[in-house]
Amino acid sequence: MEKTKKYILSENQIPEQWYNIQADMPNAMLPPLHPGTKQPIGPADLAPLFPMELIKQEVSKERWIDIPEEVRDVYKLWRPSPLFRATNFEKLLDTPAKIYYKYEGVSPAGSHKPNTAVPQAYYNKMEGVKKIATETGAGQWGSALSFACNHFGIDLEVYMVKVSYEQKPYRKFMMNTWGANVYSSPTNRTESGRKVLADDPNSPGSLGIAISEAVERAATSTDTKYSLGSVLNHVLMHQTVIGLESIKQMELAGDFPDIVIGCFGGGSNFAGISFPFLGLNFREGKKVRCIAAEPSSCPKLTKGEFRYDFGDTVGLTPLIPMYTLGHTFMPAPIHAGGLRYHGAGAIVSQLLKDKLIEAQSFHQIECFDAGVKFARSEGIIPAPESNHAIACAVKEALKAKAEGTPKTILFNLSGHGNFDMSAYDAYFSGKLVEHHLTEQELHADLEMLETPVIA
DSSP states (O other): OOOOOEEOOOGGGSOSEEEOGGGTOSSOOOOOBOTTTOSBOOHHHHTTTSOHHHHHHHHOOOSEEEOOHHHHHHHTTTOSOOEEEOHHHHHHHTOSSEEEEEEOTTSTTSBSTHHHHHHHHHHHHHTTOOEEEEEESSSHHHHHHHHHHHHHTOEEEEEEEHHHHHHOHHHHHHHHHTTOEEEEESOSSSHHHHHHHHHOTTOOOOHHHHHHHHHHHHHTOTTEEEOOSSSSHHHHHHTTHHHHHHHHHHHHTTOOOSEEEEEOSSSHHHHHHHHHHHHHHHHHOOOOEEEEEEETTSOHHHHOEEEEEESSSSSOSOEEEEEESOTTOOOOOOSOGGGOOSBOOHHHHHHHHTTSSEEEEEOHHHHHHHHHHHHHHHSOOBOHHHHHHHHHHHHHHHHHHHHTOOOEEEEEEOBBOTTOHHHHHHHHTTOOOOOOOOHHHHHHTGGGOOSOBOO
């Protein structure tokens, strides 16, 4: 196998600041609304859930936010993460396109999630927080926050979506190793969980349900805060270390992407790879296409509606202006558990509404087809979530071949699939199920929303 070129930044080139895209967006987001009063929320409304420094970051319009040295010291365990050119994958596809990937699977938790888990744990520690409650889909966020909370001496309670809890036991064991208590969601530990189980005792769970449980635990406990792994503004901002490093690494490679791709659940890894490049589009007139790759079985960006909706299933969170399938939508139990979320972050939603980014959807089997081809040519077994970005890269590379137009493609390989082998076993044994939504299934939950579509 031909050796793949590898470009790594030196230690002192780890970003010193996060990039806040809110400073450069042509149109500001609509404000989140209080779930009770339906009025714009303020810092006091968020204080029971988050430390004040994260609340400040959530509403900040400053372009650059300093990364604390204590956070950068932890980042040094794996940052800067490597950027590779996938020359063998290019040959397999017989494409004139150049394909690069930023590999976030080198982190202790095996994904991009520690980029925000570490600062969130740090800011909670600085405010004297002793315990955090959170949710996790495929287990990558729960693993990352377990690692971060262990580092800063904070107790952690994780509500893991039931279908992933059963499919991915080794992620649970990772969390346990770092000291977290993990529960299969929905549970009988919360009113939210009991409500779901009363309606469906066999519920496979969803991120929306798990969020409801974690938020309830934090809101009803004086010693517990809440932490979210995607969707919110400060979470997306923390992830921009990915794109900021990528810009420098592409310079070292003597190249620059025409297309930037990230898989999409709530928005964190897509934002991490794409927002710094979008910033160059806004400030310098670059023309980078940024594509969010989502599952066809949970297509909020490609088939959802832009309206105010809850971030959780039960309705405990603020109402967020988002592309959504409805907060009661129950995604099919695909193996890409981290993408099984009904809505999208407010920033990403506004960018899509303004046609500044694109979205494409992919079926589960075509994503595994692409992931296996990538693994056999590049050696890394991708996480099922990351396979969506690979499938999108394949589509764009073959399009470049058909059109005879060389393109440079960069995608975020957001995590490895070493703990997802049951999914690959299902793929190779022909047991991987394809899920096709009917129009009725797509619109049933949206019809129950009381908020109008945002023009």
